[in-house]
Amino acid sequence: MQPSVGVSVPRVDGAAKVAGTALYVDDLPPLPGELHGVTVRSRVARGRLRGVTFDPAIDWSDVTIVRAEDVTPNVVALIVDDQPVLAADVIRHAYEPVVLLACADRAKLARAAAAVTLEVDPLPPILDPEAALSADAVVEGRSNLQKRYLITKGAADVGDEASLAAIEAALAGCEVVVRGRYTTTHQEQLYLEPQGLIARWDDHGVHVVGSIQCPYYVHKALTKGFDLPADRVHVTQAVTGGGFGGKEEYPSVLALHAALLARKSGRPVRMIYDRKEDLEATTKRHPAICDVATGCDRDGTLRVLAMRVVMDGGAYVTLTPVVLSRGALHAAGAYRWRDARIEALAAATNTPPNGAFRGFGAPQTIWAIERHLDAVARELGRDPLDLRRQNLLTIGDTTATGQKLAFSVAGLECLDKARADSGYDEKRRRGPVATGRVARGIGAATFLHGAGFTGSGERNLKGKAAVDLVAGGRLLIRTGSTDIGQGTETVFRQIVADAAGLPIGAVDYAPVCTTHVPDSGPTVASRTIMIVGSIVESAARKVAARVAAERDRAGGTFAEAGDRLIAAGEVTELVQYVSPDYVKWDDATYKGDAYPVFAWSCFIAEVDVDLDTFETTVVGFWSATDVGRAVNPVLCVGQIEGGALQALGWALTEEIVWKDGLIQNPRLTNYIIPTALDAPHMTTALIEEPFPFGPGGGAKGIGELPMDGGAPAVAAAIEHATGLSLGALPLSPERLLAASRRNAL
Amino acid sequence: MKVTLTVNGSHRELDVPPLMRLIDALRGPLGLTGTKEGCAEGECGACTVLLDGDPVCSCLVPVGQCAGRSVTTVEGLGSIDHLAPLQRMFVDHGGAQCGICTPGMLVAAEALLRRTPKPTEAEIREGLAGNLCRCTGYQRIVESVKAAAELRGDRGEGAA
Ligand code: FES
Ligand code: FES
Numbered sequence: 002m003q004p005s006v007g008v009s010v011p012r013v014d015g016a017a018k019v020a021g022t023a024l025y026v027d028d029l030p031p032l033p034g035e036l037h038g039v040t041v042r043s044r045v046a047r048g049r050l051r052g053v054t055f056d057p058a059i060d061w062s063d064v065t066i067v068r069a070e071d072v073t074p075n076v077v078a079l080i081v082d083d084q085p086v087l088a089a090d091v092i093r094h095a096y097e098p099v100v101l102l103a104c105a106d107r108a109k110l111a112r113a114a115a116a117v118t119l120e121v122d123p124l125p126p127i128l129d130p131e132a133a134l135s136a137d138a139v140v141e142g143r144s145n146l147q148k149r150y151l152i153t154k155g156a157a158d159v160g161d162e163a164s165l166a167a168i169e170a171a172l173a174g175c176e177v178v179v180r181g182r183y184t185t186t187h188q189e190q191l192y193l194e195p196q197g198l199i200a201r202w203d204d205h206g207v208h209v210v211g212s213i214q215c216p217y218y219v220h221k222a223l224t225k226g227f228d229l230p231a232d233r234v235h236v237t238q239a240v241t242g243g244g245f246g247g248k249e250e251y252p253s254v255l256a257l258h259a260a261l262l263a264r265k266s267g268r269p270v271r272m273i274y275d276r277k278e279d280l281e282a283t284t285k286r287h288p289a290i291c292d293v294a295t296g297c298d299r300d301g302t303l304r305v306l307a308m309r310v311v312m313d314g315g316a317y318v319t320l321t322p323v324v325l326s327r328g329a330l331h332a333a334g335a336y337r338w339r340d341a342r343i344e345a346l347a348a349a350t351n352t353p354p355n356g357a358f359r360g361f362g363a364p365q366t367i368w369a370i371e372r373h374l375d376a377v378a379r380e381l382g383r384d385p386l387d388l389r390r391q392n393l394l395t396i397g398d399t400t401a402t403g404q405k406l407a408f409s410v411a412g413l414e415c416l417d418k419a420r421a422d423s424g425y426d427e428k429r430r431r432g433p434v435a436t437g438r439v440a441r442g443i444g445a446a447t448f449l450h451g452a453g454f455t456g457s458g459e460r461n462l463k464g465k466a467a468v469d470l471v472a473g474g475r476l477l478i479r480t481g482s483t484d485i486g487q488g489t490e491t492v493f494r495q496i497v498a499d500a501a502g503l504p505i506g507a508v509d510y511a512p513v514c515t516t517h518v519p520d521s522g523p524t525v526a527s528r529t530i531m532i533v534g535s536i537v538e539s540a541a542r543k544v545a546a547r548v549a550a551e552r553d554r555a556g557g558t559f560a561e562a563g564d565r566l567i568a569a570g571e572v573t574e575l576v577q578y579v580s581p582d583y584v585k586w587d588d589a590t591y592k593g594d595a596y597p598v599f600a601w602s603c604f605i606a607e608v609d610v611d612l613d614t615f616e617t618t619v620v621g622f623w624s625a626t627d628v629g630r631a632v633n634p635v636l637c638v639g640q641i642e643g644g645a646l647q648a649l650g651w652a653l654t655e656e657i658v659w660k661d662g663l664i665q666n667p668r669l670t671n672y673i674i675p676t677a678l679d680a681p682h683m684t685t686a687l688i689e690e691p692f693p694f695g696p697g698g699g700a701k702g703i704g705e706l707p708m709d710g711g712a713p714a715v716a717a718a719i720e721h722a723t724g725l726s727l728g729a730l731p732l733s734p735e736r737l738l739a740a741s742r743r744n745a746l
Numbered sequence: 747m748k749v750t751l752t753v754n755g756s757h758r759e760l761d762v763p764p765l766m767r768l769i770d771a772l773r774g775p776l777g778l779t780g781t782k783e784g785c786a787e788g789e790c791g792a793c794t795v796l797l798d799g800d801p802v803c804s805c806l807v808p809v810g811q812c813a814g815r816s817v818t819t820v821e822g823l824g825s826i827d828h829l830a831p832l833q834r835m836f837v838d839h840g841g842a843q844c845g846i847c848t849p850g851m852l853v854a855a856e857a858l859l860r861r862t863p864k865p866t867e868a869e870i871r872e873g874l875a876g877n878l879c880r881c882t883g884y885q886r887i888v889e890s891v892k893a894a895a896e897l898r899g900d901r902g903e904g905a906a
Contacts, residue, residue, distance in 0.1 A: 028779035193879070240845070
């Protein structure tokens with residue numbers, strides 16, 4: 002039998018996607034009696050809602066109206082229950098949903114939505130996260146400090162109160178101290194399929210089908226929102242046109258809205274956002290302000306790190322504590338520090354809640370530490386990549402949380418590979434090349450990304466998945482893990498096929514519906530292949546062992562023995578994830594094994610900067626990434642390249658422009674993501690340093706990692722080309738021009 | 747208003763308002779949901795179809811303007827059982843991830859390859875610059891189109 006793992010088998014959902022027959026939510030045929038739903042939003046960042054008026058010129062008789070008083074409990078269930086399903090009397094951000102409408106006639110629905118007037122007494126909005134920490138409450142009765150973490154190591158490990166003075170003392174003892182501030186802005190996931198779903202009620206309860214990353218999150222929100230037993234909520238994922246985190250928590254809100262309209266109207270309700278509403282109302286990447294101070298020896302040995310991170314959580318907590326945690330845990334980068342103090346805070350502001358987006362807090366802090374290392378290199382007169390190489394974590398080192406790295410650490414190999422592939426040394430030695438008014442430069446970032454849930458997360462989550470034996474010697478994978486484009490359905494089949502010794506064609510993937518698949522935990526945190534993949538692998542092994550025992554007993558082929566077993570009763574193996582024993586984590590002190598393992602990478606970008614217009618073009622891009630084991634190399638490379646380009650977009654053009662808490666550019670004409678012409682040719686190398694507990698012979702999670710290194714590599718390349726060092730994203734012509742003016746002073 | 751047009755080689759007659767967007771006619775009365783909507787304003791290219799052989803954004807074209815003309819959608823390139831080489835190469839080389847940009851991307855690539863049977867990487871990027879993809883970083887799409895160009899030889903036309 003040819004193994005499937007390690008082979009780029011064509012993605013199993015590929016044919017339907019290229020033929021145009023794959024059914025995304027809005028491709029599903031209308032249900033009988035179906036209505037369309039829309040949301041009326043506040044349009045004021047902060048205020049008191051005095052009342053709502055419905056223009057009597059409209060005949061409202063065939064329009065279903067849902068308001069806050071129709072909703073009990075009026076809360077979106079997540080980490081903290083602070084977000085109402087519909088605003089009742091207080092407006093806390095400009096896109097707060099206030100009224101829901103449904104109507105069969107879409108044109109009339111649009112007129113009806115325009116005929117709803119919200120009477121709001123505006124209040125001055127709180128928009129600056131640092132100022133918010135000492136401002137009056139965004140959500141009455143709650144602190145604007147949504148969460149705080151402190152990580153300490155070495156000299157700083159003297160308790161919360163004393164740690165600040167201790168780290169400053171450690172810095173004071175260093176030969177070279179460098180300080181800097183690095184900031185990042187909102188970023189929109191911009192999956193090309195806007196959010197949408199269809200809800201209906203029947204004798205079995207509520208049914209929701211839609212563009213969903215985490216069906217069990219939606220299940221939980223509906224169970225709590227309508228006070229239903231779990232078996233009366235049925236959530237099905239339609240083919241999903243990208244998510245990148247954006248369809249992690251937000252679909253819960255949309256599902257509640259559609260289900261409310263469906264319940265009140267007694268009809269199925271379809272709610273599909275248009276691009277503008279999606280860009281305005283759904284979650285975005287948290288902006289962050291990172292203040293960094295480091296101390297090192299004159300020879301470049303890094304010693305001391307102090308970082309303070311402030312993230313803007315937006316009006317409600319949603320997933321901010323988890324995002325902030327991942328940001329804090331990646332703040333030390335891929336480097337050895339003797340002493341470290343990392344303080345991370347999230348503040349509430351009157352802006353739409355920020356949420357999950359590929360990288361989940363890490364790109365912000367890695368931006369800071371990577372930019373900072375370039376500043377240290379400048380201070381020391383060292384090559385930035387040499388300085389990184391000298392300080393990269395290797396086996397036996399401990400991270401800022403005291404995690405001892407024991408295996409699958411290939412940061413150095415990645416650095417060396419990308420360095421060689423890109424011709425970095427020669428290009429650096431040559432210095433920036435100016436051709437006419439264009440300057441060319443090259444720069445790098447090295448980084449790591451933790452795979453799986455943080456700390457004890459996987460242990461608490463207890464993700465489950467099942468493999469069933471079905472007639473004819475076939476296997477059926479049942480999991481709540483979704484394929485949102487990454488290739489989960491294909492890769493899981495490969496893992497299961499090899500575990501059972503079957504061809505990949507003998508393995509099926511059950512449609513993801515919460516009624517029929519177990520909760521494998523959310524499709525997030527670079528955990529799908531590494532964690533859930535290892536569960537389906539072990540379930541497949543168990544099923545295969547039962548078939549093998551039957552063959553030993555009474556002979557026959559896999560299919561014959563399997564069919565005999567099925568005739569005697571259902572054959573299925575439901576497996577729950579077991580964290581490897583070595584993973585030890587203390588939530589109280591934030592110490593221990595933050596992640597079961599890290600993936601490692603080096604990104605190198607080459608840019609042309611037009612010295613008249615300050616426009617930057619990325620002209621070359623090389624990466625080397627330690628993925629543990631590439632189950633499907635083409636899909637794996639696709640993840641890295643796709644994530645890398647999102648990072649390049651964040652670096653150069655993607656910026657949400659705000660005015661008084663309102664978004665000024667909620668369209669694809671003015672929120673600019675890269676085209677094929679903007680994107681560089683990418684050379685992508687995979688390094689395989691297997692993770693002993695990973696499926697398929699050692700796969701690690703890499704879904705988020707490529708978002709981390711793109712922006713700092715581009716900034717470093719711009720610095721090499723122009724001498725302009727920027728600490729704030731995006732690296733726009735306006736910022737470069739301002740920096741050049743400062744330099745000229 | 748009655749509109750007659752040719753869709754994927756078949757003669758079709760519609761009774762729709764002439765200002766209905768072509769994408770709505772395709773996805774609604776014509777039952778062709780392969781064509782996707784990503785922005786509704788001509789920016790993303792997910793809705794790309796060929797109108798008399800030229801790529802257009804079907805979200806910007808009123809169906810009335812298509813009377814007597816020929817429209818090709820992704821469904822017209824090849825069926826799931828008979829994928830065209832271009833479609834097959836997108837599957838084999840990682841040109842499709844979430845797949846929502848794919849129908850428009852394929853139609854734009856088809857137009858490119860008819861014009862330029864052996865495009866360079868730069869020509870491919872230029873030819874697909876009106877089609878956004880958020881998943882792939884475009885490199886696998888470029889490889890898919892290159893591979894399709896190889897397979898199609900110098901004929902240009904995309905027959906299987
Ligand atoms: S939907 Fe037509 S270009 Fe985006
Ligand atoms: S494959 Fe998802 S947008 Fe292109």
